[in-house]
Amino acid sequence: xxxxxxxxxxxxxxxxxxxxxxxxxxxxxxxxxxxxxxxxxxxxxxxxxxxxxxxxxxxxxxxxxxxxxxxxxxxxxxxxxxxxxxxxxxxxxxxxxxxxxxxxxxxxxxxxxxxxxxxxxxxxxxxxxxxxxxxxxxxxxxxxxxxxxxxxxxxxxxxxxxxxxxxxxxxxxxxxxxxxxxxxxxxxxxxxxxxxxxxxxxxxxxxxxxxxxxxxxxxxxxxxxxxxxxxxxxxxxxxxxxxxxxxxxxxxxxxxxxxxxxxxxxxxxxxxxxxxxxxxxxxxxxxxxxxxxxxxxxxxxxxxxxxxxxxxxxxxxxxxxxxxxxxxxxxxxxxxxxxxxxxxxx
Amino acid sequence: xxxxxxxxxxxxxxxxxxxxxxxxxxxxxxxxxxxxxxxxxxxxxxxxxxxxxxxxxxxxxxxxxxxxxxxxxxxxxxxxxxxxxxxxxxxxxxxxxxxxxxxxxxxxxxxxxxxxxxxxxxxxxxxxxxxxxxxxxxxxxxxxxxxxxxxxxxxxxxxxxxxxxxxxxxxxxxxxxxxxxxxxxxxxxxxxxxxxxxxxxxxxxxxxxxxxxxxxxxxxxxxxxxxxxxxxxxxxxxxxxxxxxxxxxxxxxxxxxxxxxxxxxxxxxxxxxxxxxxxxxxxxxxxxxxxxxxxxxxxxxxxxxxxxxxxxxxxxxxxxxxxxxxxxxxxxxxxxxxxxxxxxxx
DNA sequence: CTGAAAGCGCTTACAG
DNA sequence: CTGAAAGCGCTTACAG
Numbered sequence: 001x002x003x004x005x006x007x008x009x010x011x012x013x014x015x016x017x018x019x020x021x022x023x024x025x026x027x028x029x030x031x032x033x034x035x036x037x038x039x040x041x042x043x044x045x046x047x048x049x050x051x052x053x054x055x056x057x058x059x060x061x062x063x064x065x066x067x068x069x070x071x072x073x074x075x076x077x078x079x080x081x082x083x084x085x086x087x088x089x090x091x092x093x094x095x096x097x098x099x100x101x102x103x104x105x106x107x108x109x110x111x112x113x114x115x116x117x118x119x120x121x122x123x124x125x126x127x128x129x130x131x132x133x134x135x136x137x138x139x140x141x142x143x144x145x146x147x148x149x150x151x152x153x154x155x156x157x158x159x160x161x162x163x164x165x166x167x168x169x170x171x172x173x174x175x176x177x178x179x180x181x182x183x184x185x186x187x188x189x190x191x192x193x194x195x196x197x198x199x200x201x202x203x204x205x206x207x208x209x210x211x212x213x214x215x216x217x218x219x220x221x222x223x224x225x226x227x228x229x230x231x232x233x234x235x236x237x238x239x240x241x242x243x244x245x246x247x248x249x250x251x252x253x254x255x256x257x258x259x260x261x262x263x264x265x266x267x268x269x270x271x272x273x274x275x276x277x278x279x280x281x282x283x284x285x286x287x288x289x290x291x292x293x294x295x296x297x298x299x300x301x302x303x304x305x306x307x308x309x310x311x312x313x314x315x316x317x318x319x320x321x322x323x324x325x326x327x328x329x330x331x332x333x334x335x336x337x338x339x340x341x342x343x344x345x346x
Numbered sequence: 347x348x349x350x351x352x353x354x355x356x357x358x359x360x361x362x363x364x365x366x367x368x369x370x371x372x373x374x375x376x377x378x379x380x381x382x383x384x385x386x387x388x389x390x391x392x393x394x395x396x397x398x399x400x401x402x403x404x405x406x407x408x409x410x411x412x413x414x415x416x417x418x419x420x421x422x423x424x425x426x427x428x429x430x431x432x433x434x435x436x437x438x439x440x441x442x443x444x445x446x447x448x449x450x451x452x453x454x455x456x457x458x459x460x461x462x463x464x465x466x467x468x469x470x471x472x473x474x475x476x477x478x479x480x481x482x483x484x485x486x487x488x489x490x491x492x493x494x495x496x497x498x499x500x501x502x503x504x505x506x507x508x509x510x511x512x513x514x515x516x517x518x519x520x521x522x523x524x525x526x527x528x529x530x531x532x533x534x535x536x537x538x539x540x541x542x543x544x545x546x547x548x549x550x551x552x553x554x555x556x557x558x559x560x561x562x563x564x565x566x567x568x569x570x571x572x573x574x575x576x577x578x579x580x581x582x583x584x585x586x587x588x589x590x591x592x593x594x595x596x597x598x599x600x601x602x603x604x605x606x607x608x609x610x611x612x613x614x615x616x617x618x619x620x621x622x623x624x625x626x627x628x629x630x631x632x633x634x635x636x637x638x639x640x641x642x643x644x645x646x647x648x649x650x651x652x653x654x655x656x657x658x659x660x661x662x663x664x665x666x667x668x669x670x671x672x673x674x675x676x677x678x679x680x681x682x683x684x685x686x687x688x689x690x691x692x
Numbered sequence: 693c694t695g696a697a698a699g700c701g702c703t704t705a706c707a708g
Numbered sequence: 709c710t711g712a713a714a715g716c717g718c719t720t721a722c723a724g
Contacts, residue, residue, distance in 0.1 A: 006408075006701085008700095008701060008702085009701070009702065010701085018710080018711090019710065019711045019712080020701095020702085020711090020712095021703080021704080021710075021711060021712080021713095022709085022710060022711075024701095024702065024703055024704085025703085025704090025709095025710085028703075032709060032710090033709070033710085034709055034710085037709080037710085052701090052702075053405070053700090053701050053702065054401075054470050054702095055400075055401045055402075055404045055405040055410070055700085055701080055702085056401075056405050056700070056701035056702035056703090056716090057701080057702055057703075058401045058702090058716095059399070059401040059402050059405055059700090059701085059702075059703095059716050059717065059718085060701080060702050060703045060704080060715080060716050061702085061703065061704095061716085062352075062716070064401070084430055084433070087430065087433045090436075090452075091454060094452055094453065094454050095454065098453070098454075103451050103470060104451065104452050104453075105449050105450065105451060105452075106436070106440055106450055106451075106452045107440065107444070107450075108437060108440050108441065124400050124449060234635070234638075234639055263639045264639070266639075266641070267639055267641075270641060289580070290636050290639075292580075293580055293609050293610070293612075293613055293636075293640065294639065294640055294641065295612070295613075295616060295640065295641040352717085354716095354717060354718085355717070355718065356717085364694075364695090365694065365695045365696075366695090366696095366717095366718085367694075367695060367696080367697095367719080367720080368693085368694060368695075370717095370718065370719060370720085371693095371694085371719090371720090374719075378693060378694090379693070379694080380693060380694085383693080383694085398717090398718075399716090399717050399718065400718095401716085401717080401718085402700090402716070402717035402718035402719090403717080403718055403719075404700095404718090405700050405701065405702085405716090405717085405718075405719095406699080406700050406717080406718050406719045406720080407700085407718085407719065407720095408700070
């Protein structure tokens with residue numbers, strides 16, 4: 001495959017006038033090597049443009065030096081339209097991996113149904129990061145199987161009490177409250193919720209619970225007719241809003257469980273001649289880049305993906321080192337934009 | 347790191363009652379192994395849930411079984427806001443790698459300036475895929491250095507005559523023509539171009555040349571005051587449109603060199619009280635998912651990312667096998683949406 | 693068709 | 709502080 005004969009640690013040893021073991025020690029930063037010797041080795045390495053062979057090193061150390069990222073999106077989602085929220089996470093995870101000198105292997109679940117076997121067990125990766133809004137219950141037993149086999153895994157998602165796994169997630173419940181309180185403060189009283197609200201989608205469900213709780217505390221009865229299921233895509237958002245309209249119930253605000261749903265809803269509202277925010281206030285969740293660029297700009301809940309990515313990687317590395325790791329619940333921030341400002345837009 | 351002792355090919359050999367070499371042969375699909383023996387091996391593999399150790403296999407075969415994807419965005423781009431166009435490519439590339447049984451290592455250039463050394467030379471990957479709108483001239487010599495060291499690389503980008511490398515790109519020139527012809531057909535005569543138009547950004551430049559050529563063939567003189575530099579971000583698009591307005595030149599259409607630029611421009615137009623398409627027709631390039639969801643929906647040029655990803659991977663694999671590989675120029679399609687329809691919207 | 697053996701390029705006890 | 713040697717788990721000539 002590679003025609004020019006490889007430079008190995010023996011070549012370095014020869015050039016530096018030391019043994020191959022010393023080269024290895026010098027390069028791995030062993031403290032028990034003379035500083036002058038180390039410098040000689042480092043010079044030879046630079047001159048010959050040598051790089052340690054990862055396969056050999058990893059084989060010997062029984063360590064892959066690699067984390068695998070498994071992204072499982074809703075089956076309904078078109079693979080070419082991955083949720084931008086995940087892209088943002090991917091960037092953060094990639095960066096965190098690089099900082100810890102780990103490689104990142106990326107895989108999309110749709111393409112490899114047998115991922116639990118493919119990955120961690122092939123010893124390609126020391127651990128895996130699970131990302132995705134897939135049905136939670138449906139992969140609970142996959143998670144269990146992974147754990148049984150000693151595979152280290154962390155996941156982005158709902159942080160639920162009594163979970164055996166390590167989850168990093170944002171405070172969806174608080175996010176649901178923030179949005180709902182804001183909409184109430186704008187004078188809205190009939191607030192629709194677009195998004196699945198069941199234990200199959202615990203993140204959406206927590207947002208829904210925050211919404212429902214806030215309404216009740218404000219003395220407003222939660223109307224089931226105002227909730228419509230939707231997975232996190234624009235088309236699901238469009239469809240959900242159409243369903244809502246078809247029900248003929250009155251509503252003065254829409255709280256979409258994700259920005260993609262909100263953008264779909266925005267589209268559908270416009271198509272039905274409803275103005276945002278004048279007729280209907282609208283808010284989403286995730287604060288994807290796009291949220292600030294739709295018209296009107298979309299009120300949303302910011303999750304700090306940079307921090308999330310870092311914590312996912314660091315938690316996994318701790319797990320790999322056998323250290324105790326707890327789940328983490330990250331705070332959220334409400335980003336108010338024009339889509340929900342009825343007072344000004346009146 | 348991994349407490350439970352690993353299952354190796356020796357365990358399989360023992361259980362199947364054959365030698366370890368036979369296990370290896372059976373698993374690599376060697377034709378010189380008895381079908382019955384192979385079945386016995388396969389059964390033992392299934393029972394013990396064995397997986398070939400990639401590190402050992404790759405070390406022995408001098409083969410990484412991995413491709414590296416290097417994404418280099420504009421330095422100005424916020425890392426959390428990667429161009430969705432690239433996400434779409436990433437999906438396609440991941441899928442193509444999986445189909446060819448290669449792993450994909452992902453890296454973002456901002457995080458590792460010395461990528462040319464880090465990657466291919468560390469023998470982590472058999473070859474690399476370069477993705478990104480970075481300054482072309484500035485990495486021409488990086489490309490040359492990679493080639494000198496025998497690194498296999500393919501890139502997504504402009505396909506220029508006389509390039510020594512393997513590039514896969516879309517027909518940007520044709521795309522520029524399509525957009526411009528369409529805007530002319532809508533009755534526009536003063537069409538601005540937002541995007542860098544120099545050899546530093548050959549893709550944008552090709553789009554610009556298609557634009558300029560079409561105008562001239564229509565008897566319209568290209569006015570340099572109507573071109574404003576912009577890299578591919580929303581904020582650059584906003585800034586470019588502000589610059590255009592500040593120049594005080596009249597324009598009835600904007601052709602943005604990318605959808606992100608177009609969306610930034612759309613934002614800025616709205617802020618200045620200019621209606622799209624009534625006052626200004628607008629078109630972008632890339633046809634990202636978002637293009638259909640902004641208001642009004644954005645006319646754009648579709649590049650087939652699924653096909654592009656597949657061809658990038660297949661070209662690289664051919665290069666790795668030492669087969670001759672040519673650059674590929676992919677066709678584009680104009681997607682007309684409301685943002686450019688002045689006739690109807692007039 | 694199958695087995696015994698060498699070796700891929702490292703890391704790390706073990707002995708000095 | 710340094711070297712000689714074993715061995716990580718495979719693949720693949722080599723010999724039958």
